[in-house]
Amino acid sequence: MLSSVINGIVTVPSFLICVLSALVLGLLTALVFTARSYHTGSLTISLALLPPVVTVVIMLVNGNVGAGLAVAGTFALVRFRSVPGTAREITGLFLSVSLGLACGMGYVGLAALFFVIMGATVLILGRLRFGEGSPACRQLKITIPENLDYEGLFDDLFRQYTLSHELVRVRTINMGTLYELCYEVRLKDAGISKAFLDEIRCRNGNLTVICGREKDKDMI
Secondary structure (H helix, E strand, O other), X not given: OOOOOOEOEOOHHHXXXXXXXXXXXXXXXXXXXXXXXXXXXXXXHHHHHHHHHHHHHHHXXXXXXXXXXXXXXXXXXXXXXXXXXXXXXXXXXXXXXHHHHHHHOOOHHHHHHHXXXXXXXXXXXXXXXXXXXXXXXXXXEEEEEOOOOOOOOOHHHHHXXXXXXXXXXXXXXXXXXXXXXXXXXXXXXXXXXXXXXXXXXXXXXXXXXXXXXXXXXXXX
C-alpha cells in the first residue's frame, strides 16, 4: 500500500494514477484549509492544483539531480515573489507541495495517509479553537485631533466597559493633523457595546473608531 507505483519507468497507467490521486488530494486539501475561514478564490485554486503540478514536475526530473535542484530553486523563487499570506495559508501550500512530491515519486498510498493525518489534525484543532485568544480581547483604534491630549482621555470609559486596557501604539496620520491611538482591550462582555463606541465618538469629535480583532485570515 505504501510502496511506489512507479517501478523505474513512468508508464501511462502509473502517470494517471499519480496525477489523478494528486488532484483528488489537492481538492480535499483546499476544502480542509478553506473550511469556515476567510480565504480568496485564488488560494483555493492554488491548493487544489499545486499537488498535480508538482507531481508532473517531479516525475519529469526523477533521477536527475541537477534538474531537481533547479526545480527547488524555482519553487523558492515562486514563494518569495508571492503575496505574503497567513500562517494557515502557507501551511496549506506546503502541504500541497508535499502531497505533490509524494505522488510524483509514486507513493500514492503514503500521500493519502499523510493527508488523512494532517487534514484530521487541522479540522480538530480548528473545532477546538486551538490557540485563539479570548472573544473579549479586542483591538481598539481611536482617531483624535492633534490638539487633543490623549493622556487619560478615555480612562473612565475603559474602567466602565473593559476589564483591562493598554495603549500599545500612537501614530500621526493625515499629514500630522490627527493621532491614531491603538489599544489592546479586554471587554467586560464578548460583544462590542454600542454605548461604549458612542461615548468615545463624543470625545474624539466623531472621528473614526475601530474596534475588533486584528485581521487574521486564520480564524475559524
